[in-house]
Amino acid sequence: VFDLGGGTFDVAIMSAKEGRLSVVDHCGDNYLGGKDFDWKIVENIIHPVLIKEYNLPNLGRSEEYQMLNAVLKNAAEEAKIELSVRDEASIIVHPREIIKDRDGRVIDIVIPIKRNQFELLIKKYIEKAINLFEQVLKKQGLSPNDINQLILVGGSTR
CATH class of the missing domain: 3.30.420.40 (ATPase, nucleotide binding domain)
Structure with a gap:
């Protein structure tokens, strides 16, 4: 088993x-477990894009970004599940509660991910x-x- x-x-x-x-x-x-896979997507795919596109200094697992990270983890999990049946998925960050960056811009973005990217991220696990x-x-x-x-x-x- x-x-x-x-x-x-x-x-x-x-x-x-x-x-x-x-x-x-x-x-x-x-x-x-799967939660570790979700965090790999958050930290290696989503965070870098958000840092580039939004004013989110020191973005990481800090308490300051707790709500945002919860949204990101859910988006990562949905994409991970999608990748179990498809070669590509979209990480859709569209929080129900409006989350803004330091400039007041609403965080709302779609990030593509491919299965081979995901497999490389979780390879050590x-x-x-x-x-x-x-x-x-x-x-x-x-x-x-x-x-x-x-x-x-x-x-x-x-």
Whole structure:
């Protein structure tokens, strides 16, 4: 079982004998999940565009930009979900509540993102998940060829 959810990653090796399932071994990372992917989009795609287009000094995860970042994270998540079925998506920053920059300009922008850009952003997280999977296999003296079925769980496996 390869479970990559919103906030955590877990992998489990299961055994089925006589109609019963049992956990052979498992491991995971409580700080690896879809939320990390969302923040990668925010920090590496959205923030640079906003810094260029708007007067938002020191834009980052500071408390000053808490409301804006919540809107950006939601927009990033929507684009991420879109990229699970398409090669391109639009990050649409159009807050319901009007958020303005320091010059009083309303922040309202559409930023294109391609799946290959997204994949590069999350590459280290995916590699970490695969490494954890390989570690649990190795610990049990197994190779990927010994796995009969891989069950993908969690929205981020899409």
